[in-house]
Each structure stands twice: as C-alpha cells, then as structure tokens.
Amino acid sequence: MTVRIAILGGPRCGKTTLIQQLYVDMKIRDINVGVATEYSTDYLRDKGMIESISEQYGIYLGQLHLEKALDGHEYAVTDYATFVPYIYGRLMLGDKKRTKKEIEILNDLYSLAIRDYLSTTISSLYLVNLDIKKMEFVGRMKKLLKWWMMQS
Numbered sequence: 807m808t809v810r811i812a813i814l815g816g817p818r819c820g821k822t823t824l825i826q827q828l829y830v831d832m833k834i835r836d837i838n839v840g841v842a843t844e845y846s847t848d849y850l851r852d853k854g855m856i857e858s859i860s861e862q863y864g865i866y867l868g869q870l871h872l873e874k875a876l877d878g879h880e881y882a883v884t885d886y887a888t889f890v891p892y893i894y895g896r897l898m899l900g901d902k903k904r905t906k907k908e909i910e911i912l913n914d915l916y917s918l919a920i921r922d923y924l925s926t927t928i929s930s931l932y933l934v935n936l937d938i939k940k941m942e943f944v945g946r947m948k949k950l951l952k953w954w955m956m957q958s
Contacts, residue, residue, distance in 0.1 A: 808877050812887040821885035828883050840876035844886040845869040859898055859911050862891040866918060889919035 811828070813821045825841055832839040845868035849856075856862065869888050876882035892915035899908060 808879055809881050810873070811881060811883045813883070813885050814887060814890070825883045825885045832881060832883075838880040840879035840882050842869075842872040842876055842882065842884040842886075844884075845872055846886065856894075856898070859895045859908050859915075862895040862898070862915060863911055866891040866915060870922075888922040892916050892919040 813824050813828075815821050822843055825843070829839055829841045846856075846865045849861075849865055849868060853861075856865070866888055869884075869886055869891075873882060873884060873888065876884075892912070895912050895915050899912065904912070
C-alpha cells in the first residue's frame with residue numbers, strides 16, 4: 807500500500823517547494839516516490855474563483871485522480887489532501903440556509919473525506935505546515951522523515 811505524505815498549509819507558504827525537495831531527497835536515496843501537486847491551483851488558474859460547493863466536489867475528484875495515479879509508488883508526496891474540499895465546502899456555506907442539493911454535496915464530501923482519512927491513516931504520515939519558518943521547517947521535516955523511514 808502506498809504511504810501518503812501530505813503537506814498542508816495556507817496559500818504560498820512553501821508547500822509545493824517542500825514536496826519538490828522531499829521528492830528529490832527521496833529519489834536520491836533510491837526510494838520509489840511519486841508526487842502530486844494541488845489540483846485546485848490549476849483549477850483556479852483555468853476557471854477562476856470557486857463560486858459553488860459543487861465545484862469543491864470537482865476539486866475532490868481531480869485531486870483523487872492525481873493521487874490515484876501514484877498508487878504504484880511506495881510513497882506519494884502531495885501538497886493537498888482529499889479531505890480539504892469538505893472543509894472549504896463547510897466554510898463556503900457558513901451559517902446560511904442550505905439548499906437540498908448543497909446538503910447532499912456536503913454530505914458526500916464528508917463521507918469521502920472520512921473514507922479517505924480512514925483508508926490512509928494507518929499507513930500515512932500527514933504533516934502540517936502552519937507558521938513555522940520555512941528553512942527551520944524543512945530541516946525538521948527531513949529529520950522527521952529520516953527517523954520515520956528508519957522505523958518502517
């Protein structure tokens with residue numbers, strides 16, 4: 807089973823830079839690793855701002871497709887996670903009155919998020935990048951990954 811490593815954080819905080827560095831470092835060590843970048847970045851560039859919760863469902867499917875393409879690798883590194891569209895969907899809807907369709911989509915995204923989380927938690931390491939200085943963070947991540955790979 808592919809071990810998924812997801813780097814999460816806010817926009818432009820260095821997630822993609824970090825996954826690229828992890829990818830190179832793992833390849834140098836002859837580790838079978840694949841990388842998938844955030845699908846929503848391309849979506850936003852091509853289609854503009856997300857205006858409906860149904861677009862979050864499309865982003866989920868696009869990210870899932872990118873990550874499934876990495877199933878042949880021992881490790882998969884990504885700067886996104888398939889449960890994120892559910893969180894953004896909740897934020898988009900806020901406290902406003904929801905239509906039946908919006909509730910169905912939100913419930914679907916929730917079910918998919920839980921399914922993906924449960925199917926990957928046992929064999930995955932999710933790393934969260936919040937407000938840590940980037941260089942210090944990269945150093946810590948390399949040490950953590952080195953330790954973690956030695957444990958497997």
